[in-house]
Amino acid sequence: MDNNVTLPSKLYDTDNMDVDTMLDLYRDMLLGRNFEDMCAQMYYRGKMFGFVHLYNGQEAVSTGIIKALNDTDYVCSTYRDHVHALSKGVPPRLVMAELFGKETGCSHGRGGSMHIFSAPHNFLGGFAFIGEGIPVATGAAFQSVYRSQVLNNSDPISVTACFFGDGTSNNGQFFECLNMAVLWKLPIIFVVENNQWAIGMAHNRSTSSPEIHKKAISFGLPGIEVDGMDVLAVRKVACEAIHRARSGNGPTLIEALTYRFRGHSLADPDELRSRQEKAAWVARDPIKSFKSYLLHNSIVNEHYIQEIDINVKDQIDDAIQFALASPEPEVKDLKRYLFAEDL
Template identity: 65%
Template sequence: MSLTTSTKFAQPLPLNTTSSRSKEHKLLFEPFRTNTFLGSTHKLRCFNSLSKSNLHRRSAIVAVSDVVKEKKSKSSTNLLITKEEGLELYEDMVLGRAFEDMCAQMYYRGKMFGFVHLYNGQEAVSTGFIKLLKQEDSVASTYRDHVHSLSKGVSARAVMSELFGKATGCCRGQGGSMHMFSKEHNVLGGFAFIGEGIPVATGAAFSSKYRREVLKEADCDHVTVAFFGDGTCNNGQFFECLNMAALWKLPIVFVVENNLWAIGMSHVRATSDPEIWKKGPAFGMPGVHVDGMDVLKVREVAKEAIGRARRGEGPTLVECETYRFRGHSLADPDELRDPAEKAHYAARDPITALKRYMIDNNLVTEQELKTIEKKIDEVVEDAVEFADESPHPPRSQLLENVFADPKGFGIGPDGRYRCEDPKFTQGTAHV
């Protein structure tokens, strides 16, 4: 069952459907009104007829499947989560938040260096998706990757140590803030270039299909989730991979963390049609828009999309409308975003929202949540202590891991690396 059908949301005149979002940046669109480049000013006039009260982008779900709507309508009698699930989500989100806050402290204290991009505010997306995944499922992230790794199960100690550049880090200090990898937890990496992670994630999904269909590993139903931002959706690799993933029905979910800003470039100033989810149907896959500040809504959509992928029904594009509470990176003065906009989203903090939901529905007590918060504080403190005390990578590590093959000379007929054969560097070059 698909979340939406491609015909349902296909829009022949995209400008007519983007109106409410475009409105908030009315001034930015002003010059276009008299610009004959767009051909017809008739369509553009619809900007004028918009409700003036709509200062911010819609925060509710714009387009989810009937299934999700049905579930929501039932939610008054039937809660979206159990107590255990709620606690797990809460713990993961609180961990993400506390960890990132600690990173900021440590960065300003000079314990970590380079670019450090924090995830504050977007926790509902990472938690909403990744907590539904199995260990074998893969996650590909961006340079904003600490919290994805934590959600996927990499320990706070390993991530913190990596950030400190220590030998106990998840990549022994060779990766850094933007390059978290974990083979054990199938974290395929943080990718520091825009769009770079999408094809790699699509390849991981391809390998899952290949293992099932060519290598006959019938039980291989692994799903890959690719996270990336709104800025990436203007990059060619995004389109290339939507096409191939749909074409080959790959088990992947494309998750757009639309935090409205690509560093200092507003999404609506960069994108002709700011409703990213609509690009899904254009490639023959469902496109869904969800409130990325509400972990329960994200989770409902994620369940559908991951289930679809696992059943072999192909990819889904999910646009999560979210917001980062801090600048692009810790080096970003963050001067371009409107304080009113920041305040609007700050009031919609996903952690607070989940807390309220669980308490209002008598799922948990305040005390239970406090216990979790205390536990997480300890986990993060411990991670910092561990990282601080850990050794720096030894000098000998510098030249290791360039190749899987220790010296790069390939494998001999005996199946062993040629560099291990003492005769390899002796004698004549004749072979």
């Protein structure tokens, strides 16, 4: 057990969760962290281009929300989208190849870091502009209701999880789509990943109402604040919100308090945040805390944790080799994928 990691002040709610599920949550968070660390290496080696925004520190939010969804549910992301895609089941190979701009990438090398997309996994994409994905997610939730109520589709209602940052909560799309979602009782979960900073602007300096979850009151939907460094706390509120949405009772706004351990992007020197602030959040690393909990409570032994670590590293190595060996898009296909193709 790592003595430098402080266990959460409250016990995780594991009464209704089996060991396999808990280990799957740990595995998913670790995959996201290792994937992003490798992205940093590849970026500085010149294998990736453009802006790359990493997710280190926020893994408990992605894992806690997305791993509570069904395969038929939808996820809509932001420009910090790699780990969301991995949690939704997009293979690491396809995500890494996309970051390398290869034809085998999940967006055929046309999207890159900020536009990960995978129709087979109901992953609706990353979006470069803040708030851009919220209307898309609202549309996905609407079509699910339309299929059920108008087209008489007997399949269970699909829920959409829409992720965005604290900076987006002052944006017009946020308010317009919350209003529409409540009005039509759409099966959508709005997830604010409040990592305390909108690029270089501290959240509490940019809004007259820093507690974002309280903005839900204006529209008549539940607003919940959760510790975004506690994967099971996130999962608990996610399960409740998903049940509410799938039951036809409408949306929920979840504000997950979290922190990004790296700069805004790999081009950001990260000089605006104090060392003390960063150290305080890093001490609450969600992966280390959860690992310590699993070991401390004898839910799993160190040997099994090591096996997971090795397996995850093997997946990352495989993804790198796949991306390096994959072909570049051909010039003749420059205009391909601009329009839908005949099947």
